[in-house]
Amino acid sequence: MAFDLKALLRPHIANIKPYSSARDEYSGKEGIFLDANENPFGSATAEDFNRYPDPYQWAIKEKLAIVKDVRPNQIFIGNGSDEAIDLLIRAFCRPGKDNVILLPPTYGMYEVSAEINDIQIKKVNLSADYQLRPDAILAATDEFTKIIFICSPNNPSGNKVVREDIRKILENFKGLVVVDEAYTDFSDEPSFTTELDQYPNLLVMQTFSKAWGLASLRLGMAFASPEIIKILNLIKPPYNISGLTQQKALEALEGKEKMESLVKDILLEREYLWQELTHLEFVLHIYPSHANFLLVKVTAARKIYDFLIDSQIIVRDRSKVLLCDDCLRISVGTREENVALIKTLKKFPVVG
């Protein structure tokens, strides 16, 4: 099915003249900079942050391109993945007219962003084993459907989505398919970034918040065709990633082994937690996880949640979420944290 990016884009966006920042107009590093109304003397902090940062974060993209095996112009860096989600909706969906397809149970920000932008939401539930129903998804699309959001590994279920199902949607939908891979580093499934050149309607999202351990920096990545990336760059705030964040991201990318070792630790702890949870009488099912959390079906989710809170152990009660009845979502902690969790759970009074 032919993909026509220009037809998909909101018409007025195609004609927007982007804000031209001082750093856009002159990007050289040497000189006397009197063009951006910065403070020439320094900063009110020990370290200086008085100069505006690179609006396109090229140093990060050069390094990230090597790590992810893509080209720098296929990368967008956002203030968390949430910025990319919002920009995509604003670029492609006309308020009050267009719609997006969401696949519950899934990550909540797609719905929030769509609602904020007054975009209609069509929901096609996942199957009981949290897989896509490609035919139902495709049947739900209409001429106003602009984006389908797929999350793999999925939050809150933790499973990876069958690759062929995603391909079927990419091949039969003329809008944009977003594959959110926030948890990809905890999975053995290759990233969909390897298929970018094959599918012009594919955008893959990843984040520095999970495997890289940088949630506080707010740094999300989107990978797509240079044409789609150009659109995101056109409508983003000029300096969306702070200089400090850029500095830290470069530091992280230079020490990729640290991230790999963090992932290894989490995978070991995920296995430990899994093993320990299976021994608990009130644990009914632990869903297979390709992420850094476990979705656990228990006999009395709210009671167990409250019981843990009393010991200042906080998990996520997902029992009100579709297809997640009586489920808790437990992030994998350190060994110490996991031991404390299990120790407390063992004290939960099972009735009957």
Ligand SMILES: Cc1ncc(COP(=O)(O)O)c(C=O)c1O
């Ligand atoms: C599926 C998914 N995507 C994106 C995010 C958010 O990522 P970021 O911290 O980059 O905004 C989360 C956070 O929990 C998530 O679960």
